[in-house]
Amino acid sequence: MTRALFLFLLYACSLSAHAAPDAALVRQLADDDSSVKVAAIQKLTLSADPDTLRVLAAMAEDKLYLAGDKVVIIDGEKVFDAATGAPLKAPENAESVTVNNRIRGELASALAALKLFDTDVNVRLASAQKLQSSVSGEMAPLLARALEKESDGRIRALLTLAHAQASLGSADPAVRLAAVRALAETSSPAIKSVLLPLTEKANESDNRVRFATISAIKAIDARLARAENLGRVFSGLSLGSILLLGALGLAITYGVMGVINMAHGELLMVGAYAAYAMQSIFRSYFPQAIDWYLPAAIPVAFFAAAAVGVLMERTVIRWLYGRTLETLLASWGVSLVLIQAARVLFGAQNVEVSNPSWMSGGIELLPNLILPWNRIVIVGFALFVLTLVWVLMNKTRLGMFVRAVTQNRAMAGCVGVPTARIDTLAFALGAGIAGLGGLALSQISNVGPDMGQGYIVDAFMVVVLGGVGQLAGAVWAALGLGVATKLLEGWAGAVIAKIAVLVFIIVFIQKRPQGIFALKGRSVE
Amino acid sequence: MHKPITLRVINALDRKSALALAVFLALTLFAVPLLHLMVPPESAWHVSAYAITLFGKIMCYAVVAVAMDLIWGYGGILSLGHGLFFALGGYAFGMYLMRQIGRDGSYQSDLPDFMVFLDWKELPWYWSGSDSLWWVAALVVVIPALIAFVFGYFAFRSRIKGVYFSIITQALTYAAMLLFFRNETGFGGNNGFTDFKRILGYSITSPYTRLVLFGLSALMLAATLIFARALVRSKYGRVLTAIRDAESRVMFIGYNPLWYKLFVWTLSAVLCAIAGALYVPQVGIINPSEMSTANSIEIAIWVAVGGRGTLIGPVIGAFVVNLAKSWFTVSFPEYWLFFLGLLFILVTLLLPHGLLGLWKKLRQSRGVRA
Numbered sequence: 001m002t003r004a005l006f007l008f009l010l011y012a013c014s015l016s017a018h019a020a021p022d023a024a025l026v027r028q029l030a031d032d033d034s035s036v037k038v039a040a041i042q043k044l045t046l047s048a049d050p051d052t053l054r055v056l057a058a059m060a061e062d063k064l065y066l067a068g069d070k071v072v073i074i075d076g077e078k079v080f081d082a083a084t085g086a087p088l089k090a091p092e093n094a095e096s097v098t099v100n101n102r103i104r105g106e107l108a109s110a111l112a113a114l115k116l117f118d119t120d121v122n123v124r125l126a127s128a129q130k131l132q133s134s135v136s137g138e139m140a141p142l143l144a145r146a147l148e149k150e151s152d153g154r155i156r157a158l159l160t161l162a163h164a165q166a167s168l169g170s171a172d173p174a175v176r177l178a179a180v181r182a183l184a185e186t187s188s189p190a191i192k193s194v195l196l197p198l199t200e201k202a203n204e205s206d207n208r209v210r211f212a213t214i215s216a217i218k219a220i221d222a223r224l225a226r227a228e229n230l231g232r233v234f235s236g237l238s239l240g241s242i243l244l245l246g247a248l249g250l251a252i253t254y255g256v257m258g259v260i261n262m263a264h265g266e267l268l269m270v271g272a273y274a275a276y277a278m279q280s281i282f283r284s285y286f287p288q289a290i291d292w293y294l295p296a297a298i299p300v301a302f303f304a305a306a307a308v309g310v311l312m313e314r315t316v317i318r319w320l321y322g323r324t325l326e327t328l329l330a331s332w333g334v335s336l337v338l339i340q341a342a343r344v345l346f347g348a349q350n351v352e353v354s355n356p357s358w359m360s361g362g363i364e365l366l367p368n369l370i371l372p373w374n375r376i377v378i379v380g381f382a383l384f385v386l387t388l389v390w391v392l393m394n395k396t397r398l399g400m401f402v403r404a405v406t407q408n409r410a411m412a413g414c415v416g417v418p419t420a421r422i423d424t425l426a427f428a429l430g431a432g433i434a435g436l437g438g439l440a441l442s443q444i445s446n447v448g449p450d451m452g453q454g455y456i457v458d459a460f461m462v463v464v465l466g467g468v469g470q471l472a473g474a475v476w477a478a479l480g481l482g483v484a485t486k487l488l489e490g491w492a493g494a495v496i497a498k499i500a501v502l503v504f505i506i507v508f509i510q511k512r513p514q515g516i517f518a519l520k521g522r523s524v525e
Numbered sequence: 526m527h528k529p530i531t532l533r534v535i536n537a538l539d540r541k542s543a544l545a546l547a548v549f550l551a552l553t554l555f556a557v558p559l560l561h562l563m564v565p566p567e568s569a570w571h572v573s574a575y576a577i578t579l580f581g582k583i584m585c586y587a588v589v590a591v592a593m594d595l596i597w598g599y600g601g602i603l604s605l606g607h608g609l610f611f612a613l614g615g616y617a618f619g620m621y622l623m624r625q626i627g628r629d630g631s632y633q634s635d636l637p638d639f640m641v642f643l644d645w646k647e648l649p650w651y652w653s654g655s656d657s658l659w660w661v662a663a664l665v666v667v668i669p670a671l672i673a674f675v676f677g678y679f680a681f682r683s684r685i686k687g688v689y690f691s692i693i694t695q696a697l698t699y700a701a702m703l704l705f706f707r708n709e710t711g712f713g714g715n716n717g718f719t720d721f722k723r724i725l726g727y728s729i730t731s732p733y734t735r736l737v738l739f740g741l742s743a744l745m746l747a748a749t750l751i752f753a754r755a756l757v758r759s760k761y762g763r764v765l766t767a768i769r770d771a772e773s774r775v776m777f778i779g780y781n782p783l784w785y786k787l788f789v790w791t792l793s794a795v796l797c798a799i800a801g802a803l804y805v806p807q808v809g810i811i812n813p814s815e816m817s818t819a820n821s822i823e824i825a826i827w828v829a830v831g832g833r834g835t836l837i838g839p840v841i842g843a844f845v846v847n848l849a850k851s852w853f854t855v856s857f858p859e860y861w862l863f864f865l866g867l868l869f870i871l872v873t874l875l876l877p878h879g880l881l882g883l884w885k886k887l888r889q890s891r892g893v894r895a
Contacts, residue, residue, distance in 0.1 A: 260688050262822075319874055324688045325603045326873040329829060332822050333869025340862035457699045457818065460692050495703050502700035506693050510679040 023083040026055060030066040030097045038106050045110040046141055053114045055082050060107045062099060067091030113139065116146040116159070124150070128158040140166035161186060165194055173206040180209060184216030187223035195220070227369040232486045238375040240482025241382035242441065244475060246455045247462035248389055249434030251474040254463055257406065257426055259317055260328040263335035264459055265452025267305045267431045269342060271438025272447045274301035276351045291356040294443070301439040302432040308338070309431025313424045321423070335452070342449040350448035359443065378440050385436050390471060392429065402426045461505050481505075538751070546747060553584075553743035558736045574732065577739050578807055583847045584742040585804040588749050590827040590839035592796035597825065598833030599757055600789045601769030602686065606694030607797050608821035609701050610669040614798025615811040616705070617668060619718035620652060621661035622729075622806060626722045638720070639713045649711045658725060665802040666795055673794030674787065681786045686772070695818055702816035717812025724806055735807070742803050746840070749796055753836050756792075765789055826865070829872050832879025841880055 028040035044052045058064050058073045064082065065074050071082040072091060079088045099107070115127035131139075143163040150156050164182035167175050180198070183191050198204040198213040246268060253261045261267075278297035282290050312334055320327045355374050362372040393399035401422045404412040413419045438452075445451065462481060466473030481501060488497035538546065557580075560572040589611055597603050623637040632641040636648065654660040676697060680690060708714035727734050756762050767775045768782045775782060805811045814820075823846075831842025846868070853861040876883055 260691075316870055316874065325691070326877070328603070328688060328691060329822070329825060330870045330873040333866040333873070336862045336866030336869065338866075340859070340866065343862075344859065453818065457696055461696060464689065464692060495707050499700045499703050502696050502703075506676075506696055506700075507679075509689070509693060510683045510685065 026071050026083040027069070029055070029059060029064065029082075030071045034100060034102060037103055041103070041106050041110050045113055046145065051085055053111070053117070054085065056107055056110055056114070058082070059097065059099060060104065060111060062096065064097040064099075065091075065094035066097055067094045071097075113142055116142075117149065121152055121155070124152065125155050125158075128155050128162065131158070131162050140170065161191070165191070168194070168198065173209055176204075176206065176209045177212055180212045180216050184212070184219045187220055187227060189224065192217060192220045192224070227365075228490075229487075230365075231369045232490055233483055234371055235375070236483030236486035237479065238379055238482070239486055240479035241379045242444070243458055243462050243482055244382050244478035245378075245385060245437035245440045246434075247437075247459040247466075247474055247478055248385060248471075249430045249432070249437060250459045250463050251466070251471055252389070252393075252430035252433060253427055254460070257402075257423070257430070258324070259321075259427065260324050260331065261312075261317075261430075262328055262332040262456065263312065263338060263452075264434055265454070265456035266335045266338035266342075267308060267434035267452070268438035268441060268455055269338065269447075269449065269452040270305045270308050271301040271435030272353070272442035272451060273342060273346060273351075273438075274304045274435065275439045275442040276346070276353050276447055279353055291358060294356050294359075294439075297439055298436065301435040303435075305435025305438065306428040306432035309428040309434075310424055312431070313427040317427060318420075318423065339449045339452070346449070348449060350446045350451075353442045353447050355443055374443055378444060381436075381440050385433060385440075386471075386475065389433060393471065398422075398425060398429075402429075457502075461502070464509060465505055538754070542754075546751070550743065550747060554740050557739065561736060562732060574735060577735055579851060581735075581739040581742045581807045582804060583844055584739075584746045585800040585807070586824075586827065586847055587840040587843040588742075588746050588800035588803075589797050589824055590831070590843040591746075591749050591753055591836060592793040592800070593824050594828045594833055594836065594839040595753055595756070595796075596789055596793040597828060598835070598839070599762065599765050599769060600786060602786065602790065603688075603691045603825060604694045604790075604793070605691045605818065605821045605825070606698040607793070607824050608816050608818075609694075609698040610673065610794040610797035611801040611804070611820075611824075612701075612705075612811065612813070612815040613669045613672070614665045614801030615805040615815060616712055616718070616801075617661055617664040617798070618802035619712075619721075619805050619811045620655040620664075621658060622721040622724060623718050624652075624656040625724060625726075626720065629722050630720070637713070637718075639708075639716065640711075643708055652711070662802075665798050669794045669798035670791050673791045677787045677790040678783075681783050681790070695821065698816050698821055699818060702813050705813035705816065713812070715812065717810060718805070719810040719812075721806065721809055729806060729809070738803065738807050742807070745799060745803060750836055750840070757836070761785065761788075823865075826869055826872065828879075830868065830876075830879055832881030834878075835881050838879050838881040845880070 022044075025040050025044050028036050029044075031037055031040070041056065044056065055064070055073070058075070063073050063075055065072050068091065070088075070091075072088060072094065073080045073082050074090075074094060077090075079090050080086065081088055112127065112130070115123055116131075118124050118127070131143075140163060143159055143166055147156065147159045147163055150159055160182055164179040167179040168183075170176055170179070180195065183195060195213050195217055199210060199217065201210065204210045204213065249267060250261065250264050253259045253264070275294065275297045278293045278300055279290075282293035282296070286292075312331070316330050316334060317327060320330055359374040359377055362370045363376070364370045391399075393402065401412070401417050402425075404417055405419050405422050405426075409419055412422075441447075441451070441455070458481075462474055462477045465481065466475070466477030484504075485497050485501050488500055492500065557572050557577065560570055561574070561577060564571040566573070589607060593604065593607055626637065628635060630638040630641075632638055634641045636645065640648070648655075655664075676694075680693065685693065704710055705712055705717075706715060712718070721729050723729055724734060757766070764775065764780055765785050768780075768785055772782055801811075801815075827842040827846050828839045829842070830846055831840065832838030846865075849864065850861060853864055872879065878885070
């Protein structure tokens with residue numbers, strides 16, 4: 001181990017010893033002819049060692065002087081030999097090396113390229129990333145050198161790409177071919193547009209290279225399409241989660257209890273306004289913990305919506321059990337009252353609910369596929385709510401009672417289940433879940449008095465499609481509808497996709513009414 | 526209608542109904558025009574243009590309410606899609622009105638303004654013939670009838686009923702609304718049709734045109750009521766009511782409910798469409814928001830307020846709710862939704878038979894006391 005380290009150090013020393021800039025080239029930097037200077041800068045850049053960087057940096061800062069036949073760096077009181085870096089006595093007749101605009105530009109790009117050889121990994125990475133957008137043919141040898149020295153995987157990948165791009169202009173068909181093949185491994189639209197001209201005979205005379213380019217573009221296209229489809233499936237999943245959050249509460253009130261609650265959308269709105277209220281409270285009283293308003297809003301949203309639900313059930317819904325059409329109308333009335341109440345309390349305009357900072361940004365899977373954090377959080381939250389509902393319905397006493405009352409109200413009552421109270425609790429549970437859905441919606445869409453109206457049709461579609469009385473059905477229906485909508489949007493546009501999905505549901509329900517409407521709840525005729 | 530049927534319909538009216546009909550027609554066809562044209566605006570007896578438009582509009586709503594009552598009150602099928610048929614009739618007639626603008630639009634083009642705006646060079650195929658009143662009148666009836674028939678056929682054949690039917694009609698209307706919101710659909714997108722200039726060459730803002738439309742709406746309402754009355758008292762109407770009350774039993778007796786439901790559903794859609802066609806020239810605009818969920822549900826509340834299962838109830842309901850709406854939205858705009866919401870709740874909770882039911886109950890209890 002020690003030995004290996006020692007050998008490595010030795011190797012490193014020998015490398016740096018090798019790398020002192022060529023004295024003749026350094027002399028040319030002080031030549032009278034600008035073209036000679038430029039050529040010298042370019043050649044020095046290719047050697048790419050720290051000393052070159054030092055010399056060129058000094059030149060850029062006007063600290064390079066010609067003393068006799070020696071090029072020196074004068075930095076304040078100190079004087080160095082430019083080529084070797086050895087300290088010197090101050091020369092008597094030092095003449096400043098003129099740096100005109102052309103040379104200044106040349107120096108700037110040379111210094112930028114030399115950053116690829118910096119000792120700091122982060123500097124190298126930043127430089128490599130910056131290079132991607134401005135690769136030119138002349139940089140090929142430099143990039144090859146940088147690639148040779150580079151050990152960091154990420155930077156190597158970037159450099160390989162840049163090198164391949166740079167060598168596309170090479171005169172040697174074999175080099176071009178290798179470059180095209182290397183680029184075929186990438187999946188970025190930018191590379192594709194670089195390759196595209198090479199498919200024309202006018203731009204690329206070598207057949208092998210041209211064919212390789214065509215197949216490279218095909219490969220890139222396939223990867224791009226795959227990423228795009230992946231992206232669509234993901235946004236479908238996230239839309240599905242939104243639909244699910246909107247519909248889960250309804251799956252309890254409508255699916256299990258058989259109550260048509262047209263005010264469901266407004267219960268979502270209550271949840272969203274709860275998020276807004278919590279945000280306002282945190283802004284005024286705990287501004288340092290503002291990022292935590294969202295978790296704090298979860299119970300608030302649940303209980304606020306559940307409270308509205310209890311009130312609704314006790315005053316309106318209770319008197320209309322078994323009369324579904326009347327329930328529909330009465331709950332529509334409740335929804336109008338809730339909308340107007342929100343307008344009076346919070347104003348008719350949409351209110352602003354901002355994402356906490358930990359929800360901004362995203363994960364970049366591929367150059368053209370970024371998964372935003374807020375969508376990921378929504379999917380996770382939908383899973384959380386789903387689990388919550390499942391546990392409540394299947395693992396708790398309340399859930400058991402609800403299922404019992406659903407299956408046989410009279411019998412449940414006979415064995416001591418307080419059916420009236422269970423009705424209220426079940427309705428409150430559905431409403432509370434709707435409140436959680438609204439909380440999630442507040443993070444991705446507008447929060448306003450009318451927001452619920454947009455979700456009510458979707459929510460009913462999910463529950464009806466999934467099969468009344470089944471939570472699993474609602475899950476499949478929501479995810480299926482979400483993915484189908486997003487895939488359709490890809491080729492037909494958002495509105496047509498939505499219409500197509502609605503028409504599909506209408507047709508599907510007519511085809512499979514028995515299977516879908518296999519009623520077990522109290523709404524059985 | 527052939528003469529014998531007409532006679533039968535008239536004969537079917539009892540004296541009280543005939544009297545009410547005569548008074549209604551005398552008021553709308555003679556009294557209102559005279560009061561509007563002859564009486565100077567300063568007089569207390571003058572009927573303003575605003576009032577005529579308002580009542581003309583409400584009579585169209587009343588036709589819709591009766592149509593809704595036929596299907597809901599007598600057929601037991603709550604449709605949340607009647608706004609769609611109303612709007613379709615309105616759009617079909619709106620096409621004619623758009624063509625009547627001619628070159629008087631802002632772009633002085635033969636095409637409607639919104640098409641010029643979208644850079645369309647010619648009318649889409651479904652606009653062909655829209656400059657003929659007869660063709661458009663046929664469209665007003667045929668298109669909604671066709672849609673209702675096809676949709677109803679599949680829905681009723683699959684025996685979809687109750688709330689499921691309500692929810693899919695709602696989805697249908699919602700889908701149609703999204704479709705009409707698109708500019709590419711060719712019906713003016715968001716803004717719909719507006720800025721009408723004339724109808725059959727007569728200016729749409731002239732008092733005579735207004736009175737003719739008003740009179741037509743009144744006639745339409747009267748005809749709808751007479752026809753509906755004959756319908757619900759016929760054997761067909763009895764079977765329909767029987768289906769509402771016990772569909773399975775009716776089936777076991779040997780009737781197929783499909784055709785009974787389908788007929789009343791299609792008829793109801795056509796009545797709505799005609800009402801929509803009369804409504805659009807009076808209010809001067811039709812846009813996709815007519816197809817919104819809220820509008821269709823509001824139709825149900827007119828019927829519920831008046832009393833479903835009666836024919837005059839929905840008319841009363843349409844008048845009461847819409848007059849209240851125009852009063853509230855002017856005087857207390859912020860309380861209108863509270864009022865409407867509470868109306869929905871209280872009527873369903875406390876007045877299952879609507880205002881008519883309440884009146885009957887009051888009369889009965891007074892009779893008992895006396």
